[in-house]
Amino acid sequence: RDAVKSFIGGEDGTLAVTRNTTEAIGAVVAGLAWQRGDRVVTTLLEHHSNLLPWLRLRERGVAVDIVRPDADGRLDLADLxxxxxxxxxxxxxTHASNVLGTVLPVREIAGICHDRGVRLLVDGAQSVPHLPVDVADIGCDYFCFSGHKMLGPTGTGGLWMRRPDLEPLFVGGGA
Structure with a gap:
């Protein structure tokens, strides 16, 4: 865990080992106490692993706002x-789109979020294998990634959290 945290610049946070990015994102979806009227903002650049779980929250009265990129696949921060x-x-x-290769300005997005008291989740499945990642520099609250994207074994991934503030998916034993 310490080696993985160091690899992503997250020595000061908490790392939960997951099966993949999808499970890591799902842990955040399930671990926050959502209330009717809450909102989530995401983008049209997302992999389904970082879109469908948020859309499912609509069944619980959570609104989902989807920001669209421009014709070149870039996100206008003013729109977000x-x-x-x-x-x-x-x-x-997403940190980097798996379809277009667009790299989002996550540090700037973190600034917007923290100025407004909003948490930021970054899907790092595509960025961790290809870009230097420093979650402390990014300023995100949650960073999700998969091991198999980095030539690691299938069934490995991680959820890095600035603070361990999620309700666990499972309780008992070592959970």
Whole structure:
């Protein structure tokens, strides 16, 4: 765990070992106490692993705002900032698009989130294998990634958290 935390610049946070990015994102979805009227902001650049779980929260009365990129696949930060409202609890974005290769300005997005008291989840499945990643520098609250994208074994991944503030998916034993 310490080696993985060091690899992503997350020595000061907590690392939960997961099966993959999908499970890590799911742990955040399930681990936060959502209330009717809460909002999530995400983008149209997301892999389904970072889109469908948020859309499913609509069944519980959580609104999902989806920011669209421009014709070149770039995200306008003003559009994202406009989507963040008082009711927004979390922004969930990819670090690098698996389709277009667009690298999002996650550090700037973190600034927007923290100025508004909103948590930020970054899907790092595509970035960790290809870019230097420093979660402390990014300023995100949650960073999710898979081992198999980095030539590691299938069934390995991680959820890095600035603070371990999620309710666990499972309780008992070593959970």
């Amino acid at each position: 900032e406009a989507a963040v409202r008082d009711e927004t609890r979390l922004v969930a974005v």
